[in-house]
Amino acid sequence: MANPFYYSYSYTIFLLISLHVAAIAWQEQGTFVTTPPLPILPLPSYSQLKWQQREIIMFFHFGVNTFTDSEWGTGQENPAIFDPKGLNAAQWIDTAVQAGVSLVVLTAKHHDGFCLWPSKYTDHSVIGSPWKNGHGDVIQELVNAAKARGVDVGLYLSPWDRHDPRYGQNKAYNEYYMAQLQELVNKYGSIKEIWFDGAKGSNAPNMTYDFSDWFSLVKELQSSINIFSDAGPDVRWVGNEKGFAGSTCWSTINRTALSIGNGSIVNYLNKGDPKGTDWLPPECDVSIRTGWFWHKSQSPKQLDQLLEIYYNSVGRNCVLLLNVPPNTAGLISESDVQRVIEFRKAIDTIFSSNWAEKCAITASSQRGGKGGGFGPENVVDGDHLWTYWAPSDEYKEDHWIEFKSLNGPLIFNVVRIQEAIGLGQRIRLHEIYADGVRIASGTTVGHKKLYRLEKGVVQAFCVRIEIIGSRATPLISSVGLHFDPFWHPNGLVPWQVVH
Known part of the structure; x- marks a missing residue:
C-alpha cells in the first residue's frame, strides 16, 4: 500500500518548487520590465503629434490676386478675371510630394472675398469665372488630386472679407461666415487643418468674430482636424512671417493670454511658456517668394535661404508652412518646382547619414x-x-x-x-x-x-x-x-x- 506521507511530502516539495519558480519569474519580470516614467502635462493630442511629425507642409495662395498682381485684393474684382486655363492640381500635389510634403493648405477665400469653390451663399466665386464656364471647383480638384497621391488637405478661410456687404454687421456676417465654414468642412471629406488669422486693414469696419462658435462647429464636423490661429486651439502662429521661431520655443503656452490679431503677444507666441497649461505648438508660415501670391517679377528664395529657414523652424520645435503659389496658368512655376526639389534633396543629403x-x-x-x-x-x-x-x-x-x-x-x-x-x-x-x-x-x-x-x-x-x-x-x-x-x-x- 502506498505511503500517504510520501504523497503529502512529494506534493509539498512540488508546491515549494513551483512557488520558487514563480518567484524567480516575478523577480525577472521586475528586473527587466521597467515602467515608463510619468508624463508631464500638458500633452499633445494624437492629431497634434501627427502634425508635428510632418515637419514641412505647403501653402497654396491662389485667387484673383494671382491675376491682378496684388497681395491684398480690394473685394471689387470682377470674377471674370479668374481664368487659370491650364489649372492642374495634380501638378501642385506632385510638387508637394517631391518636396516630401504630406499636407497642403489652400486659400479657399482670401481677404478679397473671392471663393475658389461654388458657394451657395455668394456669386463672388468661381461661378462667375470663365474657367470651366463657371462650373469649376478648385477645392474639389485639389482634394481629388491629393487623395490620389495620399496627401492630406487643409483650408484657409479669411475672416476679413472686403467684398461681402455684411462685413461689419456682427450677427449677419458671422452667420454668413459660419455657413461657408460649414460648406467647406462638410463637403470635401477629411480636412486636416483649418487656418484662421486676424489680418485686417486699418480702415476696415469694426467686426467681432465669433471664433469660439467657429471652432466648436469645426470640431463638431471634423473631430481630428487641427485648428490654426494666433490662439490655437491646436496650432499657434509663431508670431512672424519670416519662418523663424525663437531660439527658446516651448510647445506649451497659456491660451487665456492669447487673442487673435493682437500684435502685443507676438514675442509670447514666438517663445511659448514653460509654465503653460496648454499644448499649442507653433507653425512657421513663410513664402518661397517675396509675396504670398504669384508675381511674374519675383523669383524663389535661394537654397541657402530656405535651409536657414528650415534650421530656424523645424530645427526649433516647429512645423514649417512653406507657401508655393500657383501662377496665372494654374500651375506651380518651374523655377519654384525645381527649388523645392533642390530643397528636399539638400535636407535628405544632410540627414541621410548619422x-x-x-x-x-x-x-x-x-x-x-x-x-x-x-x-x-x-x-x-x-x-x-x-x-x-x-x-x-x-x-x-x-x-x-x-x-x-x-x-x-x-x-x-x-x-x-x-x-x-x-x-x-x-x-x-x-x-x-x-x-x-x-x-x-x-x-x-x-x-x-x-x-x-x-x-x-x-x-x-x-x-x-x-x-x-x-x-x-x-x-x-x-x-x-x-x-x-x-x-x-x-x-x-x-x-x-x-x-
Whole structure:
C-alpha cells in the first residue's frame, strides 16, 4: 500500500518548487520590465503629434490676386478675371510630394472675398469665372488630386472679407461666415487643418468674430482636424512671417493670454511658456517668394535661404508652412518646382547619414538599469517618439549622454536632438561638448532641435550632451551628428575639411 506521507511530502516539495519558480519569474519580470516614467502635462493630442511629425507642409495662395498682381485684393474684382486655363492640381500635389510634403493648405477665400469653390451663399466665386464656364471647383480638384497621391488637405478661410456687404454687421456676417465654414468642412471629406488669422486693414469696419462658435462647429464636423490661429486651439502662429521661431520655443503656452490679431503677444507666441497649461505648438508660415501670391517679377528664395529657414523652424520645435503659389496658368512655376526639389534633396543629403550610429553610447544613468528598456542605445533606433533614453530618477546631478568614436574621428557640423514629446516637453537647458570643448548650448529641445555649428566642421572622438535643466526627468528619443555640405560659415567649403 502506498505511503500517504510520501504523497503529502512529494506534493509539498512540488508546491515549494513551483512557488520558487514563480518567484524567480516575478523577480525577472521586475528586473527587466521597467515602467515608463510619468508624463508631464500638458500633452499633445494624437492629431497634434501627427502634425508635428510632418515637419514641412505647403501653402497654396491662389485667387484673383494671382491675376491682378496684388497681395491684398480690394473685394471689387470682377470674377471674370479668374481664368487659370491650364489649372492642374495634380501638378501642385506632385510638387508637394517631391518636396516630401504630406499636407497642403489652400486659400479657399482670401481677404478679397473671392471663393475658389461654388458657394451657395455668394456669386463672388468661381461661378462667375470663365474657367470651366463657371462650373469649376478648385477645392474639389485639389482634394481629388491629393487623395490620389495620399496627401492630406487643409483650408484657409479669411475672416476679413472686403467684398461681402455684411462685413461689419456682427450677427449677419458671422452667420454668413459660419455657413461657408460649414460648406467647406462638410463637403470635401477629411480636412486636416483649418487656418484662421486676424489680418485686417486699418480702415476696415469694426467686426467681432465669433471664433469660439467657429471652432466648436469645426470640431463638431471634423473631430481630428487641427485648428490654426494666433490662439490655437491646436496650432499657434509663431508670431512672424519670416519662418523663424525663437531660439527658446516651448510647445506649451497659456491660451487665456492669447487673442487673435493682437500684435502685443507676438514675442509670447514666438517663445511659448514653460509654465503653460496648454499644448499649442507653433507653425512657421513663410513664402518661397517675396509675396504670398504669384508675381511674374519675383523669383524663389535661394537654397541657402530656405535651409536657414528650415534650421530656424523645424530645427526649433516647429512645423514649417512653406507657401508655393500657383501662377496665372494654374500651375506651380518651374523655377519654384525645381527649388523645392533642390530643397528636399539638400535636407535628405544632410540627414541621410548619422555619425552617432557608429559610436559607443554611454549615459550618466538609465531608468531600470541595464536591460530595463530605457538605455542610451534608443537614441539611434528608427523610432523618434516612443523609444528613448531615460536617466534614473534617483540621480539628482546633471544628466549626460556620450558618443565615442569606434574608428577615427567623428566629422560633423550639425547636431540634432529630439525629445519624446508624447510624454511632454521637458528640457530647459543643455550644452554640447566635443572632446571636452563646448561647441553649442541652448534652452528648449522639443520635437527637434538642430544646431548648425557656428565654427563649422568639427572633428572629435567624443561628443557629450549634458542636460543641465529640465522640468522633469529628460527623455531623449533621438540624437544625430550630421554633415551639412551646404554650411560653410568660415568661407571654407566643408568637403575640403572632410577630404
